[in-house]
Amino acid sequence: MKLLAARYALSFIEDGFTVGVGSGSTAMIFLRLLAEKIKRGELSNITLVPTSTEVEYNATRLGVEKNILQPWQVDKIDVAVDGADEVTPSRDLLKGCGGALTGEKIVDYAADKLIIIVDETKLVDKLGSRHPVPVEVLPRAWRLVSRTLESRFGGEARLRVLEHGKRGPLVTDNGCFLVDWYRSLSEDPEVVEREVKSIVGVVEVGIFPRSHVYKVIVAHSDGTVTEI
Secondary structure: OHHHHHHHHHHHOOOOOEEEEOOOHHHHHHHHHHHHHHHOOOOOOOEEEEOOHHHHHHHHHOOOHHHEOOHHHOOOEEEEEEOOOEEOOOOOEEOOOOOOHHHHHHHHHHEEEEEEEEEHHHEOOOOOOOOOEEEEEOHHHHHHHHHHHHHHHOOEEEEOEEOOOOOEEOOOOOOOEEEEEEOOOOOOHHHHHHHHHOOOOEEEEOEEOHHHOOEEEEEOOOOOEEEO
16 A cells, blocks of 8 residues: 555656655655656656655665755755655644654645655544654653643653663654654644644644645555545
8 A cells, every 4th residue: 555655646746856755664665666767767857855864864775865955955845745644534644653753844844745645544533543642852851841741731741762772762863852642632733733832842743734735645455546
């Protein structure tokens, strides 16, 4: 299903485009397919804008590192293609369970069109139904932010700690920590996004409201692809 969604998204890429490339497993499939078309000469003059070090590493591994430019090096992003952890029927998104939410939001929000590619298992009625809401925080503020989330909005907030490999708190590309906030969101996601970001010490939150989303591409187990 991830491959189906990634292939479908390729139809939105044209010669000369500057393309924001999202993080995560489905977006990495899209990057691989896009790299193949670039190397075969089927697409020319493509610039890739990464949302994370994961994207930069995989672009190098796929042989298209010369196409990479950082967000501060481009004046325009034609389209961004990214995945999501949860998607509602209204196209509100939850992203960042992989830890790249701030880099994703920088690129995705700057794009003229944000296209989200997911499989049907990512569809939910409310954000926070299956995953915690990731909140990127300054390291010295993680406990204060957690307490504020719980007291102001309810739910439970936990510092994301790794148990395998590097032990201790997960450290993002930005040198920050992640607080996972366990709460289903019944309110307007755009309002919650704004209010959470107003907490001192919060860098970013993994809520991506529908107003920034051009299209969601959903691949289904029966081999069909639909758009939201």
